[in-house]
Amino acid sequence: MTRALVVYESVFGDARVIAYAIADGLSPVLAAEVLAAGEAPAEIGPDVELLVVGGPNHAFGMPRPSTRESAVTQHGATIADTTTGLHEWLQAVRVPRTGLAAAAFDTRGSGHRILTKMDHAARTEEKLLSKLGATIIAPAEHFFVADTRGPLADGEEDRARSWGRSLGGLADSRASAGEFGS
Numbered sequence: 490m491t492r493a494l495v496v497y498e499s500v501f502g503d504a505r506v507i508a509y510a511i512a513d514g515l516s517p518v519l520a521a522e523v524l525a526a527g528e529a530p531a532e533i534g535p536d537v538e539l540l541v542v543g544g545p546n547h548a549f550g551m552p553r554p555s556t557r558e559s560a561v562t563q564h565g566a567t568i569a570d571t572t573t574g575l576h577e578w579l580q581a582v583r584v585p586r587t588g589l590a591a592a593a594f595d596t597r598g599s600g601h602r603i604l605t606k607m608d609h610a611a612r613t614e615e616k617l618l619s620k621l622g623a624t625i626i627a628p629a630e631h632f633f634v635a636d637t638r639g640p641l642a643d644g645e646e647d648r649a650r651s652w653g654r655s656l657g658g659l660a661d662s663r664a665s666a667g668e669f670g671s
């Protein structure tokens with residue numbers, strides 16, 4: 490049986506909640522496993538049909554060691570290892586085939602709409618997925634938090650569940666058309 494893998498990085502728990510809601514939305518079509526980047530495998534199994542990745546925007550991009558350290562020193566976060574996360578996992582992971590279906594999401598502050606337009610975490614995730622040879626099957630989705638430490642803005646968890654449902658539909662039609670990649 491094929492399955493989906495949802496890999497996330499989350500400092501305050503919001504991207505984690507989104508990752509589980511996406512998996513829930515996917516579940517009628519694809520059994521989805523949710524893993525933090527730190528626990529995700531170095532090699533994705535051949536039974537994975539869809540890879541979804543996401544995490545927060547930090548300083549307009551994906552978290553990196555310096556921004557994780559700022560999260561600890563300036564925002565009171567607890568991070569076991571600030572040297573590694575989703576970016577580092579995506580740079581090193583091995584995928585089972587070219588054309589693996591994939592999609593990216595990020596979380597971002599809802600306060601400053603103009604500033605948040607500059608946020609590009611999900612765009613970088615998509616670039617890293619493309620570098621792996623994955624095929625992006627849907628535009629990236631962005632989920633808003635009320636403040637740096639969360640919580641998610643109203644309705645975002647439901648929106649993530651709906652997005653998961655639509656990703657499941659897309660992956661399913663791709664599989665019906667025989668587009669698994671090679």
Ligand SMILES: Cc1cc2nc3c(=O)[nH]c(=O)nc-3n(C[C@H](O)[C@H](O)[C@H](O)COP(=O)(O)O)c2cc1C
Nearest residue numbers: 499500501502503504545547548549596597598637
């Ligand atoms: C060091 C740091 C930098 C941040 N920079 C941005 C930013 O550039 N744009 C933005 O919208 N949110 C920014 N935020 C807010 C995060 O996006 C927010 O904390 C995150 O989406 C919450 O997700 P999480 O609970 O999964 O960590 C920043 C947060 C931290 C800790």
